Amino acid sequence: MINKTNKNQNLISLLGINKFLFIIAILYLFYILEGDVLDNFGLSSIIPLTFYINDGKLNPWFVTGFSDAECSFIIRIRKNLKYKTDWSIELRFQIGLHKKDKLLLEKLQSYFGVGLIKIQTKDSLQFIVQSIKDLEIIINHFDKYPLITQKSSDYLLFRQAFQLVKNKKHLDKEGIQNLVAIKAVFNKGLPDYLKAAFPEILPYDRPLVYNIIIQDPYWVSGFVSGDGCFNIRFVKNSKSESVNLSFLVTQHDRDAKLLNSLVEYFQCGRYRVRSSRLLHSDYVVTKFDDIKCKIVPFFDKYPLQGEKYLDFLDFKKIMLLKGNSYVSLTKEMLAEIKQIKSGMNKGRK
Structure with missing residues (x-):
């Protein structure tokens, strides 16, 4: 037996x-x-729930979506008399997160197989890739799984700078001038010391982003893991207190087209211009049935990562407690929902 x-x-x-x-x-x-x-x-x-629920290798489209939300491409040009051109060049890809999301940074590091995780402040960490050899891995990823926000313009400029440095063009005067011309339309443009040193430089044309197409659902889960928000709001009147759930993705107005594409993608929600935050707008879903039947099932199927995943689980628990859009909540249910909400988002320790 x-x-x-x-x-x-x-x-x-x-x-x-x-x-x-x-x-x-x-x-x-x-x-x-x-x-x-x-x-x-x-x-x-x-x-931590993410330890055993979301362990494993990241989906490549998740990595791109999360990078669309959180990454930075850096070009630094500094005066350095040790070089023949009198200038040194530093290229860097980086993602900075709260230290609570160290596990997610480690997953990104594991996915790329390169880079370092460094302390940025007492509460934040950075994943950094900066050698030319390692940056080629980053470039290859985004060429295969392209960014779709306006950040893709920065990437295309960064890639041009990368090719110049890879081919040793930064070691002569013309190469430095080309790098300065790229940086002139990159992120915040040229600092004053570079404007003074290169007064007649002609900036490169900044690439325009037209093709905003969500190619894979994991891009969405990555993007929302970075820039999404699961919000709970309590509304009181003279007779009772109710609970409103909402799902938001906030972006600068330059990515308004992307936010509008989320309306079509999820077949629910709306685009909203923020009056309280200049030059920012939201994709927002507030209808309970849309949250219950579209948003939550989507992220059940294509899971979020990091602390945002824990917020989603709490959001889902509150949704299940609420039951539907018209049920009156007991005092005990309200108390439980408030307790759950207190540990979400910035309240999570």
Whole structure:
């Protein structure tokens, strides 16, 4: 007779499942069904959900979407008399996040297989890639999985600068002038010291972004992991208190076309110009049925990463507590929702 315990252990071993992660996954199932099992076991404070739910290699389109939201391309030109041209060049790709998202930065580092993670401030970290050899891996990624926000203009300029440096053109006067001409239309343009040093430089033409097409759902989950927000708002009147849920993606007005494309992509929500924040606008979904039937199922299928994933799980728990758009909430339900909300977004410790 085969021992059932041994049989189950052999099955776990056969499937290549780490026993510890298997146990945690079972606890997570109870957490979803019952809500408080991890707390009862005293595990919620020591085991981040992303550790065992979103572990593994990132989807390449997720990486591009997240980069569209969070990355920076840097061109630095500094006076340096050690060089024949009197100028040194530094190219850098970087993503800065709160230290709570260190795991996500480590996943990005693992995906690219290059770069360093450095402390930026006491509360933030940066993933940095800056050697020409390593930057070629970054360039190859974005050529294959292109950015679609206006950040893609910066990328195309950065790629031109990269090619100049790779081909050693930065070591002569003409190459430096070309790099200054690129930087003149890059991000914030030239600092005063470069304007003074190169007064007659003719800026490059800045590439225009027209083809704003979301090619893969994982681009969306990456972008929302960076720039999305799951918001809970309480509304009181003389008789009762209600809970409103909303999903937002905020961008500079230059990416208004992208925000409008999200309306078409999700077949819900609307584009909204912000009156409280100059030159910024939102893609926003406020209808409860759209959140319940379109937004939440989408991110169940194409998961977010990092702290935003935890906000999504809490948002979903509140949605399930609310049930539907017309049910009156009891005082106990409201208290539970307020407790969950207090730990979301900036309230998460």
